[in-house]
Amino acid sequence: MQPQPGNPYAQAPQYGPAVPVPAAGGRGGGAGKAVLWAAVGAVVASAAWAGGVFLIGGKGDSADLRGYKAPADMCSGGDYSSFKSEYPQDDGSPTKNTLKNPAMDESYCSLALKKTGSTYADAYLTMQLDLHRKTNPGPEFTATWKNYGDSHTGYDASPVSGIGDEAYLVSQDTTGSSSSGSGSRYATLAVRDGWVTYEMTYSAYLTSYDQDKNPPSLSNVTGWLKKDAAATLGKLKG
The missing domain is CATH 3.40.1000 (Protein Transport Mog1p; Chain A)
Structure with missing residues (x-):
């Protein structure tokens, strides 16, 4: 966000929600596993955001x-x-x-x-x-x-x-x-x-x-x- 001295009440930029897309899987159910992990991630994220503070990061994050x-x-x-x-x-x-x-x-x-x-x-x-x-x-x-x-x-x-x-x-x-x-x-x-x-x-x-x-x-x-x-x-x- 760059300075906008002429508009002190400028709103922060808004972004639409990202929809997770499972990676293309080969034989053996790779796509199904991607969908499963996306669902698990959504549950964990919902729990983390249930409090008043957003907890970001964790093991495995780059x-x-x-x-x-x-x-x-x-x-x-x-x-x-x-x-x-x-x-x-x-x-x-x-x-x-x-x-x-x-x-x-x-x-x-x-x-x-x-x-x-x-x-x-x-x-x-x-x-x-x-x-x-x-x-x-x-x-x-x-x-x-x-x-x-x-x-x-x-x-x-x-x-x-x-x-x-x-x-x-x-x-x-x-x-x-x-x-x-x-x-x-x-x-x-x-x-x-x-x-x-x-x-x-x-x-x-x-x-x-x-x-x-x-x-x-x-x-x-x-x-x-x-x-x-x-x-x-x-x-x-x-």
Whole structure:
């Protein structure tokens, strides 16, 4: 999922359910065995998903999921405590959804951040965890985020050490380019740990601010993203 600063409440992508297809069998009932194993797998998957947390991985899996669990509710499962001092009001109706698919499990949350006394959102925060169960996301992740500044005009992209196998910070600040006090501040921290990816995005639009409600500096925001992303991944890793 790539940054979409113009659409802070964008829904996470949805996918149709995958239907298992038994491998073509030769003589001796190979196809029948494939159908049997598919049925057994469906029963096990149903049991694992009966709880509030989706348990991913296990012996025999080729995916390097490292014990991560995708929460049923990312808004409560993720950590964004660093933003609370600036935006203490809770969002009463956050946008959240989950996806369970043989190829990927996903948990997503989008929050309106509000300062004290605000009726409307002063900024927005999204969190998304993807557990890639069939395909290694590494090459595409690196190509997308490491080179984001080259493929998107006006954005800065830099590597971040100490979080996962690799992480990149993408940011943009246009508040200084206008004398009218308009513009935006935007930052995404994208992390890959094995076959698991996590993205945390902050965006603020100055047209929505009163004079006494200036947004935090971009350096503060990026520090909060790093701290809370590390806390979230630690919390969700078994």
